[in-house]
Structure formats: structure tokens, C-alpha cells
Amino acid sequence: MSMQLRHQIRNGVTVVTLDGRLDSETAPRVQQDLRALLPGEGQVVLDLSGTVYMSSAGLRVLLLIYRHAQSGSLRLALTGLTPDVRAIMDATGFLGFFTVVESVDEGVEALTV
Numbered sequence: 852m853s854m855q856l857r858h859q860i861r862n863g864v865t866v867v868t869l870d871g872r873l874d875s876e877t878a879p880r881v882q883q884d885l886r887a888l889l890p891g892e893g894q895v896v897l898d899l900s901g902t903v904y905m906s907s908a909g910l911r912v913l914l915l916i917y918r919h920a921q922s923g924s925l926r927l928a929l930t931g932l933t934p935d936v937r938a939i940m941d942a943t944g945f946l947g948f949f950t951v952v953e954s955v956d957e958g959v960e961a962l963t964v
Contacts, residue, residue, distance in 0.1 A: 853877060854902075856884050864894040864959045870901030873909030882912045889916070892924035896958035900931025905939055913940075917948045926950075928958040 854871035867888055873881060889895055897916070902909075913929075920927045928950040932940065940946045952958040 854881050856881065856888070858888050861896075861955070861959050862963055864896055864962050865890060866896045866898060866955055866959070868898040868901060872904040873902055873912065874904060874906040875908040878906075878908035878912050881909075882915060885912070885916055886919070889919065889925065894926045894928075894959075894962035895920070896928045896930055896952075896955055896962065898931045898955050898958075899929060899936060900933070902931070902933065902936055905936050910939070910943060910945060913945060914948075926962050928952050928962055930955055930958045 854869060854873055854877035857868045857870070859866050865888065867885065869881065871877065897913075899905075917927065919925065930952045931954075932951065937946070950958075950961060952961055
């Protein structure tokens with residue numbers, strides 16, 4: 852199974868939806884595609900509701916995106932964490948890096964306040 856990325860702009864916030872598996876096979880392309888989609892500044896919601904699996908390679912992609920956001924003026928929120936993805940991120944301490952919200956709408960609202 853591959854990973855598909857979609858993006859849209861909602862109230863000035865870039866919303867990127869990831870559908871599929873974020874693993875060692877898909878991570879390099881996802882990382883490249885995310886870098887192309889993410890603005891240097893502004894707000895981004897990453898919607899992971901369609902991410903059915905995340906390996907350590909996927910966590911690395913999120914870490915690099917987090918670092919990219921911290922190096923500039925980019926505010927980032929995650930939504931749609933499945934129980935498995937949430938458990939992996941919690942166990943590794945990754946949840947502490949991100950603003951985690953329950954929906955895209957909540958993420959857009961949280962980032963535009």
C-alpha cells in the first residue's frame with residue numbers, strides 16, 4: 852500500500868492529509884512531498900486520520916517536519932491520530948512535540964487564534 856498526500860487551504864491554514872502507510876518504503880517520498888507543500892511560515896494541520904500504519908521511518912519524517920517548523924515561523928498541529936499511531940507517538944515522546952487536536956476544524960481554529 853502506498854501513501855497519498857492531498858492538500859488544501861482552509862482559512863489560510865494549509866491542511867495536508869496523509870492516506871496510507873508511512874513506513875520505510877513511503878517515507879522518503881512523503882518527506883520530499885511535505886517539504887514541497889509546507890510553507891516557510893504560517894500554519895499547517897497534518898491530518899493523519901487515513902494513516903493506517905507508521906513505522907520508525909514515519910516518526911523520523913514527523914521529527915524532520917517538526918524541526919523544519921521550529922527553524923522558521925511555522926505552526927503545526929496534528930489531527931486524526933488512530934489509536935495505534937497515537938500509542939506509538941506517546942510511547943516515544945513525540946506527542947509532546949506537537950499540538951494534537953481532534954479534528955481538522957479544531958486544528959484550523961487552534962492555529963488561527
